[in-house]
Amino acid sequence: MSKNLLKINNLKTYFFTDAGTVKAVEGINLKIAEGETLGLVGESGCGKSVTALSILRLLPSPPGKIVEGNIEFKGKDLLTLDEGRMRQIRGKDISMIFQEPMTSLNPVFTIGDQIMEAIIVHEKMSRAETRKWMLQLLKIVGMPAPRERFRSYPHQLSGGMRQRAMIAMALSCHPSLLIADEPTTALDVTIQAQILNLLKDLQKKFGMSILLITHDLGVIAEMADRVVIMYAGRIVESAPVGKLFAEPRHPYTQGLLKCLPHLELDQVRLDVIEGQVPDLIDLPPGCSFQSRCQFREKRCLQEFPSLREVEEGHYVACYIKTGTKAQSSKGTKKK
Amino acid sequence: MSDSFLQVTNLKKYFAVREGLFSSVKSFVHAVDGVSFEIEKGKTLGLVGESGSGKTTVGRVLLGLLEATSGEVYFEGIKVFELKRKALRSLRKRMQIIFQDPYGSLNPRMTVGGMLGEVLSIHHLVRKNERRERIAELLYLVGLQPEHMNRYPHEFSGGQRQRIGIARALAVEPELIIADEPVSALDVSIQAQILNLLQDLQEKLKLTYLFIAHDLSVVKHISDEVAVMYLGKIVERAGCRELFSHPLHPYTQALLSAVPIPDPRRRKEHLMLRGDITSPIHLPRGCRFHNRCPQVMDRCKKEEPRLQKQGNNHTTACHLYQGNQMQTTDKRL
Numbered sequence: 001m002s003k004n005l006l007k008i009n010n011l012k013t014y015f016f017t018d019a020g021t022v023k024a025v026e027g028i029n030l031k032i033a034e035g036e037t038l039g040l041v042g043e044s045g046c047g048k049s050v051t052a053l054s055i056l057r058l059l060p061s062p063p064g065k066i067v068e069g070n071i072e073f074k075g076k077d078l079l080t081l082d083e084g085r086m087r088q089i090r091g092k093d094i095s096m097i098f099q100e101p102m103t104s105l106n107p108v109f110t111i112g113d114q115i116m117e118a119i120i121v122h123e124k125m126s127r128a129e130t131r132k133w134m135l136q137l138l139k140i141v142g143m144p145a146p147r148e149r150f151r152s153y154p155h156q157l158s159g160g161m162r163q164r165a166m167i168a169m170a171l172s173c174h175p176s177l178l179i180a181d182e183p184t185t186a187l188d189v190t191i192q193a194q195i196l197n198l199l200k201d202l203q204k205k206f207g208m209s210i211l212l213i214t215h216d217l218g219v220i221a222e223m224a225d226r227v228v229i230m231y232a233g234r235i236v237e238s239a240p241v242g243k244l245f246a247e248p249r250h251p252y253t254q255g256l257l258k259c260l261p262h263l264e265l266d267q268v269r270l271d272v273i274e275g276q277v278p279d280l281i282d283l284p285p286g287c288s289f290q291s292r293c294q295f296r297e298k299r300c301l302q303e304f305p306s307l308r309e310v311e312e313g314h315y316v317a318c319y320i321k322t323g324t325k326a327q328s329s330k331g332t333k334k335k
Numbered sequence: 336m337s338d339s340f341l342q343v344t345n346l347k348k349y350f351a352v353r354e355g356l357f358s359s360v361k362s363f364v365h366a367v368d369g370v371s372f373e374i375e376k377g378k379t380l381g382l383v384g385e386s387g388s389g390k391t392t393v394g395r396v397l398l399g400l401l402e403a404t405s406g407e408v409y410f411e412g413i414k415v416f417e418l419k420r421k422a423l424r425s426l427r428k429r430m431q432i433i434f435q436d437p438y439g440s441l442n443p444r445m446t447v448g449g450m451l452g453e454v455l456s457i458h459h460l461v462r463k464n465e466r467r468e469r470i471a472e473l474l475y476l477v478g479l480q481p482e483h484m485n486r487y488p489h490e491f492s493g494g495q496r497q498r499i500g501i502a503r504a505l506a507v508e509p510e511l512i513i514a515d516e517p518v519s520a521l522d523v524s525i526q527a528q529i530l531n532l533l534q535d536l537q538e539k540l541k542l543t544y545l546f547i548a549h550d551l552s553v554v555k556h557i558s559d560e561v562a563v564m565y566l567g568k569i570v571e572r573a574g575c576r577e578l579f580s581h582p583l584h585p586y587t588q589a590l591l592s593a594v595p596i597p598d599p600r601r602r603k604e605h606l607m608l609r610g611d612i613t614s615p616i617h618l619p620r621g622c623r624f625h626n627r628c629p630q631v632m633d634r635c636k637k638e639e640p641r642l643q644k645q646g647n648n649h650t651t652a653c654h655l656y657q658g659n660q661m662q663t664t665d666k667r668l
Contacts, residue, residue, distance in 0.1 A: 043522035044493075144610065158611045159386075188385035188549065188612070193593035193605045215523060218595030222602055241599045259527035261556035263579065263594055269534070270527040270556065276492050277522075 004072075005177055005209050006032040006055070011069035013047070013054045016062060020281040024050040026233035027069070029307075032177065037203065037210040039224030039241065041217065041256075045277055047233040048213045052179045055211075056096060057086055073177070092122040095170040099182035101162035105154040111165045112150030115172055122173045137168040140205075142198060160191035167198065174206060181213045196223060217260060221245060226313075229253050232278055232288035235307060239314040249316040251293050287318070295320045339373035339409075340543055341397075341511060346370045346406035348389075348396050352616060364615050366392040368567035369406075371642075374560075376510075379537070379544040381558030381575065383551060383590070387612050388564040390547045394513045397545070398432055399423060410511070428458055431504035435516035437496030441488040447474070447499055448484035454506040469506075477502045478532060494525035501532065505540070513545045518553060530557060551594050555579050560648075563587050566615055566623040569642065573649035583651040585628050622654065630655060 013025040025047040032038045042048045053059050054066055057078065071078040073094065078086065095118075098104040106114060112134060119130045138146035141164040154162055163183065170178055180199065184192035196219065203210055212223055220227055221241065228238040229250065237250040248254045258271035275292040278284065284291065286301040293300065299319055307315045347370075349363040367389040374380045384390045395401040397408055399415070408415040410426060418426060434440040442450060451470045455461055461469045471481035477498040488496055497517060504512055514533065518526040534557065536542060548554050554561060555575060562572040563586065571584040582588045592606035608627045613619055619626055625635040632654060640652045 043524060160611050189551070189593040190385065190589055190608045191611065192595075193607060196595070197605065197607065216595070217523070217597040221597045221599040222595045224599075245597065245599050256523060257597065259524055260597055261527075261530070261552040263552045263555060263591070263596065266576075267556060270531055272527045272531060273524040274528075276494060276525065 003034050004031045005034045005036075005074065006030070006211075007072040008051075008055070009070050009072070011051070011054060011071065012067045013050050013059065013064060014067050015064050017281075022280045023233050023283065024064075024280060025054065026283075028230070028233075028235050030228060030235075032209050032211060034176070034209055035203075035207055037212055037223055037225050039220040039227040040211060040213045040230065041215065041220055041227060042230035043215055043277060045232075045280065046230040048230050049181055051230075052096065052181050052211065052213055055179065056090055056094060058090075088122070091118045091170075091175075092173040093175055094177045094179065095173070095175040096179040096181065097163070097166050097170050097183045099185050101159065101166045101186070102154060104166065105162060107154055110151050110153055111157070115150070115165065115169045118169055119172045134168075134172070137172055138165075140202070141165075141168045141171070142194070143168070159187055160194065163187060163191075163195055164198070167195070167202070171202060171206065175208055177209045177211065178203075179211045179213070182215070183212075184219065185214065185216070192219075199223070217245075217256065229256070232283060233280060234288060234304065235315075235317065236289065237316045237318075238307070239316075243311070243314050247314075249310060249314070250289075250318050251295055251320070252289050255292075340376040340411060341545075342373040342407075342409040343393075343397065344371045344407045344409075346393065346396060346408065347404040348392050348401060349404045362616050365567045365618055366615060367396065368618075370564070370567070370569055372562055372569065372572065374511075374543055374545060376543055377537070377541050378559045379546050379557055381554035381561040382545060382547045382564060383549065383554050383561060384564035385549060385590075385612055387566070387615060389567040389615070390549075390564050391515055393564075394432065394515050394545060394547050398430060398513060399427070400432075428507045429509050430511040430513065431507060431509040433497075433500050433504050433512060433514045433517045436520055437493055437500050438488075438520075440500055441496060441503075443488050446485050446487055447479075447502075450499070450503060451484075451506050454503060458507050460507065473502045473506055476505060476536070478528075492525075493521050494528060497521060497525075497529050498532070501529075501536070505536070508540075509542070511543045511545070513547070515547045516549070517546075519548065519550060526553070533557065551579075551591060563590065566613060566618065568623060568652065570624065570653070571649075571651040572642070574647075577647065577649055581649070583645055583649065583656060584624075584653045585630050585655070586624050587651075589629070622652075 008028060008030040010027050010029060011025055012027050015022040015024055040048045055071055066079060115134050116130050119125060119133060134150065135146050138150060143149050143161060143164050184195050187195060214220060224241045227241050227244045229236050231252050237253045248257055255273040259273060261270060273292050278288060278291055287304055290296050290300040297319060305317045305319045307317045309315050346367055348367040349365055351360040352362045352364060354361040370393060372380065382390045382393060396403045403416060448470050451473055452466055455466055455469060470484055474481055474483055479498055518529050521529060537544060546554060546557055558575045561575050561578045562569045565586050571587045582591055589606045589608045610627050613626060621637050622635040622640055625631045634654050640654045640657060642650045642652045643657055644650050645656050
């Protein structure tokens with residue numbers, strides 16, 4: 001595989017609140033290769049957005065704080081950079097698309113001004129050149145009538161158009177890493193399909209890596225090369241996309257895939273994962289999924305199982321799958 | 336007029352758009368523009384559409400939360416819109432709603448027991464000394480514990496809050512439940528729990544559901560029949576299996592094609608629609624879908640298609656199938 005663009009080592013991000021310390025991200029390791037799309041999946045509160053904000057050092061602080069670990073981007077540790085250097089990277093080398101385009105765009109500036117701002121800050125371009133590039137960008141992201149639209153304010157655009165404007169802004173300085181945090185969750189399915197297609201095309205054109213954060217396994221199946229599943233602040237499984245869907249190893253991943261209603265299957269009843277996500281303030285010792293896991297054993301209550309490679313590129317943090325007898329029974333049953 | 340459980344005929348709801356100094360009515364939002372359907376007792380009709388299609392407005396009008404501009408709703412043959420206040424109130428007991436947002440739809444200052452108790456006392460349902468018992472029973476019914484009675488909404492997770500919302504709706508022993516995006520704010524693992532609960536309750540209490548949602552996989556899972564809405568109109572309607580296996584209207588086809596399938600071996604080319612949903616204020620002439628339709632014809636720009644039967648309980652409003660109606664029916668047989 002090609003070179004690693006981003007490497008996260010043992011990242012721990014905590015929120016220090018009055019109620020106690022919320023261990024939002026508890027020691028995760030991640031790699032994103034050049035040109036790769038990494039899907040980061042998990043339910044609300046699992047730490048996927050906090051991971052993204054940690055990379056960009058945009059955590060609300062206090063109460064949020066990165067307490068341990070490092071984030072290497074192109075060989076440099078982002079966590080040791082001063083704010084000025086970090087600002088040069090944000091929006092240029094690493095840019096981000098947020099879930100809600102309405103709240104992430106500034107309502108009192110036109111779309112054009114907001115896109116041009118990033119270009120003016122990061123690139124040495126004349127005003128005329130900037131304008132030309134911006135119009136070209138709006139055309140690339142499929143904004144209808146870009147010449148008129150760049151004078152519009154966010155409220156004058158539809159949800160899909162706002163998301164296109166955000167994408168244009170994120171791409172304006174040729175980032176090598178695009179972080180997309182639930183980029184289509186607020187959109188209708190027909191618009192979602194347009195935006196996902198657009199992201200795929202742009203990735204080819206610009207050759208960037210994408211960190212795609214979502215809870216929608218359909219979107220992941222369609223977009224990602226590799227998938228990382230998070231649960232309660234930890235990575236529980238990571239694998240190439242085909243492997244993950246064909247042979248999920250962690251009971252949580254298996255549960256997630258089984259509880260989806262499928263468009264193409266006739267299901268009388270849905271499988272469920274009983275219970276709910278544990279409170280991150282006082283996580284029980286041991287595996288964070290044990291309270292909902294049907295394969296729970298004694299040792300699951302004692303220590304969190306570390307990620308182990310069960311096959312090339314397929315990692316799972318579970319005692320049961322990596323033990324020999326359970327592996328054969330469960331692994332083959334799924335097929 | 337009809338023996339079906341719930342019948343809606345030619346329902347319209349326009350919202351006035353006021354502008355200018357004297358707030359004069361300048362134009363109308365055609366949120367619901369002539370919708371007709373019926374639901375049989377004990378069945379589920381799924382109402383699908385994108386934002387702005389008018390699906391939520393249909394639900395609100397049915398419950399009388401919004402006043403209809405025109406049209407009729409018959410509930411077991413009773414004309415709902417002609418009822419006086421008192422009669423309407425007793426009818427309200429028979430139809431209830433479950434909202435999308437379990438955070439916004441519960442009063443944060445009331446305990447769960449207080450909320451359910453209020454419903455019971457307003458409708459004079461149980462005697463005061465039996466109230467606690469009934470509340471405990473309701474909580475048990477939706478998979479919560481009786482001791483949850485004394486807690487406030489913020490002490491619950493999203494899934495549990497939705498269960499409370501369902502318990503509140505069930506408190507009056509309704510026959511019809513309008514579920515407006517009941518699972519779209521929930522995580523997938525919780526979504527499955529709530530969908531199963533709704534199915535169990537339907538069986539146990541013989542409920543009839545109008546299930547409003549934008550998520551096609553969810554609608555397919557829970558519905559017996561499905562109606563697809565676009566810009567205030569139903570464009571296609573059929574039995575659930577029929578609609579998902581043989582979608583006729585180009586909009587339904589595009590909608591189905593746009594859903595990402597959670598299986599990477601089946602990455603597919605989507606049938607891509609151009610543009611966004613049109614403004615419901617300035618409706619296009621002819622078919623409302625014609626400016627986004629991949630199979631648009633000249634006729635679509637001039638003439639609005641009407642809902643027509645295309646075989647076994649399958650209706651669609653599209654010129655592609657009109658005129659050659661017999662032919663299509665033959666092919667299907």
